[in-house]
Structure formats: C-alpha cells, structure tokens
Amino acid sequence: MMENIGFLISDVSRLMRRRFDERARQIGVTRAQWRVLTTLRRHEGSNQGTLADLLEVEPITLCRMIDRLEEAGHVERRRDPADRRVWRIYLTDTSRPLLGKLQVIAGGLFDDALDGLDADQRERFSATLETIRANLNSTEDDIPAPNSRQSRADNG
Numbered sequence: 001m002m003e004n005i006g007f008l009i010s011d012v013s014r015l016m017r018r019r020f021d022e023r024a025r026q027i028g029v030t031r032a033q034w035r036v037l038t039t040l041r042r043h044e045g046s047n048q049g050t051l052a053d054l055l056e057v058e059p060i061t062l063c064r065m066i067d068r069l070e071e072a073g074h075v076e077r078r079r080d081p082a083d084r085r086v087w088r089i090y091l092t093d094t095s096r097p098l099l100g101k102l103q104v105i106a107g108g109l110f111d112d113a114l115d116g117l118d119a120d121q122r123e124r125f126s127a128t129l130e131t132i133r134a135n136l137n138s139t140e141d142d143i144p145a146p147n148s149r150q151s152r153a154d155n156g
Helices: 002-027 033-042 048-055 061-072 094-112 119-137 149-156
Strands: 076-078 082-090
Touching: 002 033, 002 094, 033 061, 033 076, 033 094, 048 061, 048 082, 061 076, 076 094, 082 094, 094 149
Parallel strands: none
Antiparallel strands: 076 082
C-alpha cells in the first residue's frame, strides 16, 4: 500500500493539472501563466530573480513567461528606483479580473475532484495533506538518520 500512495498522489496531481489546463485554456491562459500571476499577486513588485526562485524555474524561463504576460497586458515591468538595472514586476488592472476567473476555475476543479466527500472528510483530507507537506518541508537535519533509534538502543 505504501508504494501505491506515491503513485496515487502523482496521478491525482497530473490529472488535476490536465483538467485545469483544459479549463484555463478556454479563457486563453496556461497553468504556467496562472502560477506566475498568483505568485506575483502574493509578491507584487518582486524582481524576476526572486520570482524565478519562488516558482522554482530558471530566470530565462520566467523572462519568457513575463514577456508573454506583458504582451497580453497582464503584467508590467518597472525599473527599481534604487537600482536602474533591476526590473520589478507588477500586475496590471486587466490581470485582476483574470485572476478572479482563474480562482473560479480552480474552485470548480476542486469541487469536482472532491465530489462524494462530505465536509468532515474534506477537512481531514486537507489536514492530512498539510501534515504530509510539513513532513516533506522538514530539513534533512530535522530527520533522524535511518536506524538512529536502534543504534542508540544497541549502544545504551
């Protein structure tokens, strides 16, 4: 069963990405663009390097995405007043309604995905995922070495 959990999580994630792409495509947006826009909403005014780190993409990849979003009128680059070499990225007024539409799409997708689960099951599922994420976000220093308890027991 434990081996199957990783495959199930991966498969559900893949299917959710696919379904989101299908729905977002209807309003002319890709999932990658949605990620940039939502990350930018949380960190508006960030430079491209910071955004690339937050999105875990290469700066050149993000630069291309920002170019496309800028051409579509969803973001704008502004020079950093403290360092003219740096560009800060901001959402435009036209991107805000788009983000609202994307949130509706995502909400509908989550409702479809969780269909058949009552409110209590949804809450427990969410709490379980939060625990898994917290476990995986732990640093390697926080995780005991394999058999470390056994080694101490054998030596003590």
